[in-house]
Amino acid sequence: MIRFLHTADLHLDSPFKGITDMPITRLTELRESTFAAYEKLIHHAEKTTPDFVLIAGDIYDGEDRSLRAQMRFVKGLERLKRAEIPVFISHGNHDHLGGKWTRFQLPDNVTVFGPEVETAELVVHGQRIRIHGFSYKERHIKEAMIGRFPKSNREPGTIDIGMLHGSIAGEETHAVYAPFTTEALLEKGYQYWALGHIHKRQLLHNEPPIVYPGNLQGRHRNEQGVKGFYDVELELNQAALKFVPTSVLVFDEIEVDCKEISLANEWLIACQNTATEVVERNGSSILSVRNVKMSAEATHLFSGSSDDEWLEVLRESADPDVWFSELFVESQQRSSLSPESPLVRSVKEQMENWEEEDWRMVLQDVYQHARSGPYLFPLSSEMKEELRKEAGELISNELST
The missing domain is CATH 3.60.21.10 (Metallo-dependent phosphatases)
Structure with missing residues (x-):
């Protein structure tokens, strides 16, 4: 052996x-x-x-x-x-x-x-x-x-x-x-x-x-x-x-059932409890939060503040072993194509493998345009990440209409 x-x-x-x-x-x-x-x-x-x-x-x-x-x-x-x-x-x-x-x-x-x-x-x-x-x-x-x-x-x-x-x-x-x-x-x-x-x-x-x-x-x-x-x-x-x-930090996503949530502290407790389960299983984690099964009360609750504000409050109440990276709020009218469907995921992962030459080829019409080109900033890492997200959302929205 x-x-x-x-x-x-x-x-x-x-x-x-x-x-x-x-x-x-x-x-x-x-x-x-x-x-x-x-x-x-x-x-x-x-x-x-x-x-x-x-x-x-x-x-x-x-x-x-x-x-x-x-x-x-x-x-x-x-x-x-x-x-x-x-x-x-x-x-x-x-x-x-x-x-x-x-x-x-x-x-x-x-x-x-x-x-x-x-x-x-x-x-x-x-x-x-x-x-x-x-x-x-x-x-x-x-x-x-x-x-x-x-x-x-x-x-x-x-x-x-x-x-x-x-x-x-x-x-x-x-x-x-x-x-x-x-x-x-x-x-x-x-x-x-x-x-x-x-x-x-x-x-x-x-x-x-x-x-x-x-x-x-x-x-x-x-x-x-x-x-x-x-x-x-x-x-x-x-x-x-x-x-x-060997993971030092584990990326994961938690789903929070919001069908009976109408108060902010109820949501915070639900997030913390679910996150604790993940940490006990995987260790220190970076978590995306997805609100699902949104009731009318929950929809009204989250419409009162921006997602960034909710995320900031959640981070302040978080366990030291957790960092909440993103918040996704599922609408009551669910899209027929999930943002994490195989098609959307495939497109985003393909874009993650792009080198500079790939980005230049795809965006050359925009950056080489005589009128718009001179006014555009160089494409940063943050801009590329935002384009990946928007590409996934665009596919989801277009195929669900």
């Missing part, structure tokens, strides 16, 4: 774009959260000494990775070297090999796959382990790279593991890179597939395991729930996966 850790999508030094209204202490904690989550991974490895660690892409948040992020990442790798733990890395679309950055020397316990599919070998407890993978040469890889992975030769005592940063062909909730099908992965005959790119934890297949561990730390309200990595025990024909949480 061998044991290894499978992680992906660290997104170290994520800027948490669009989150600006938090107190400085909370905002600092949030901006340090990707590093703190990575620290939990390293600490677990030092404590439990797995046979090796797999990192399946998007170590950094962008191709122009910061010196600070690189330094913190390398320091973690050096700790794993001192613990004699090999590390295998395949870079993804956010940290591709063509990015501009000042490179650090990696310790010699680290193997980084190149732009072509390669095979790294090691022997663990007398078993031969073959790890197959590649790194993105550039940000956009539309080719189905799975065709370049070798098939297992089924040698006795040999375990084959594939590392692939990509998405299922036809998947619509994320930008599609290095597309594959489950059937194509299974045809390779590997004992484990270590995937990356999708930030939601998913087990696509049980035997053999085809696994997305999700990211180490949620970065916005569309990445809800506890995040972490997998500690995997693997034999030739059997695997046991243990999820290890």
Whole structure:
């Protein structure tokens, strides 16, 4: 039996774009959260000494990775070297090999796959382990790279593991890179597939395991729930996966039933009680609040003040482990398309993956217009976040009429 850790999508030094209204202490904690989550991974490895660690892409948040992020990442790798733990890395679309950055020397316990599919070998407890993978040469890889992975030769005592940063062909909730099908992965005959790119934890297949561990730390309200990595025990024909949480702050949404609420303090108590349940389950949380089942009395109550005022009052009464980020008040005439329907969510998540060139292409008619262009401000992170929200609301409103 061998044991290894499978992680992906660290997104170290994520800027948490669009989150600006938090107190400085909370905002600092949030901006340090990707590093703190990575620290939990390293600490677990030092404590439990797995046979090796797999990192399946998007170590950094962008191709122009910061010196600070690189330094913190390398320091973690050096700790794993001192613990004699090999590390295998395949870079993804956010940290591709063509990015501009000042490179650090990696310790010699680290193997980084190149732009072509390669095979790294090691022997663990007398078993031969073959790890197959590649790194993105550039940000956009539309080719189905799975065709370049070798098939297992089924040698006795040999375990084959594939590392692939990509998405299922036809998947619509994320930008599609290095597309594959489950059937194509299974045809390779590997004992484990270590995937990356999708930030939601998913087990696509049980035997053999085809696994997305999700990211180490949620970065916005569309990445809800506890995040972490997998500690995997693997034999030739059997695997046991243990999820290890690393979230420092958990993004989530609570619904508050307002059908019998007519007073402000009733609503505050309902919010606090529901939030307490989330914190007891997940730890420190950043919560969106959605008022549902609005009665006439509740509608009249909330019409008396702006959503921002209600949110401010809620924050003042909140538990220290909770930050209320947004308030949504559901109208009595419910839209036939929820703001969090798969279609709306797909559009917003696609926009979250846009680079500067994508924004420029979409908005070029506005910014290059002879009359309006000279008077427009540069597109800030806050403006982009607002455009994402408005896009979701526009789709909901248009399709419900």
